[in-house]
Amino acid sequence: MSATRRTFLLRGFSAGTTAWLAANWPTQVAAAEAAQQMGHFTFFTRPQAMDIDAMAQQIYPSDSTPGAKEAQVIYFIDLALVTFAHDKQAIYKTGFGELLARTGGKPLGAMAAADQIALLTSIETAPFFRTVRDHTIMGMFSAPQHGGNFQKVGWKQIGFDDSLNFRAPFGAYDKA
Numbered sequence: 418m419s420a421t422r423r424t425f426l427l428r429g430f431s432a433g434t435t436a437w438l439a440a441n442w443p444t445q446v447a448a449a450e451a452a453q454q455m456g457h458f459t460f461f462t463r464p465q466a467m468d469i470d471a472m473a474q475q476i477y478p479s480d481s482t483p484g485a486k487e488a489q490v491i492y493f494i495d496l497a498l499v500t501f502a503h504d505k506q507a508i509y510k511t512g513f514g515e516l517l518a519r520t521g522g523k524p525l526g527a528m529a530a531a532d533q534i535a536l537l538t539s540i541e542t543a544p545f546f547r548t549v550r551d552h553t554i555m556g557m558f559s560a561p562q563h564g565g566n567f568q569k570v571g572w573k574q575i576g577f578d579d580s581l582n583f584r585a586p587f588g589a590y591d592k593a
Contacts, residue, residue, distance in 0.1 A: 458491075460498040460506065464524060465513055466491055471526035472546070473553040475533050483570040490556030493565025497552055505548055512545025 458466050473485035473494070485491075498506055516525065519536055528536070540546045556565030558572065560579075566572060572579060 458495045460495050460509075461491075465509075466495065468513070468516060468525045469494060469509075469549060471524070471533060472537060472549050473556070475530075475537055476550050476553045477557055482574050485553050485557060487567065488557050488565050488570050489567040490553050490565040492567075493556030493559055493563055494549070494552045496564040497555070502552070505552075508544050508548050512543070512549070515540070515543070515545065 461469065470486065470491040473490050477485040477488075477490070479486055498509065519540070520528065525533060525536070537546060556563075558575070558577075559565050561567065561569055569579070
């Protein structure tokens with residue numbers, strides 16, 4: 418009988434969470450967009466955001482095409498850490514401490530590009546770097562309403578057209 422109660426509670430929690438998200442998601446997206454426009458961060462402090470932004474720029478650099486800086490992936494990562502990726506917050510907190518120790522307290526972005534690359538190469542197998550790399554790529558190609566892929570620069574690079582040019586499949590239920 419306790420398994421039935423447990424199942425009931427889990428289903429009720431899931432339904433409640435889903436209902437809350439459905440009711441509040443537009444508000445959360447609007448808040449994220451407003452924060453992005455004003456340059457505010459929800460999870461990061463400004464120095465932390467600058468370090469993650471410098472890392473992202475080395476992971477997905479700008480050249481003849483826009484990179485992480487132009488896609489504003491830092492806002493995607495910040496929003497991710499307070500929504501779907503909140504379980505990664507500890508990795509970031511630990512990683513910031515390790516990063517500061519390696520830079521001697523100096524901001525990563527203040528270092529020469531070659532020194533940044535050398536430092537990031539030395540930590541490329543660490544959970545912190547791997548998580549930042551994953552989030553950078555996600556932010557580069559996610560839907561813009563999630564904080565990154567500003568002005569759809571990532572989608573333009575891969576030729577993705579989000580115009581939803583949809584044609585229904587053939588079938589009796591599709592007839593007008």
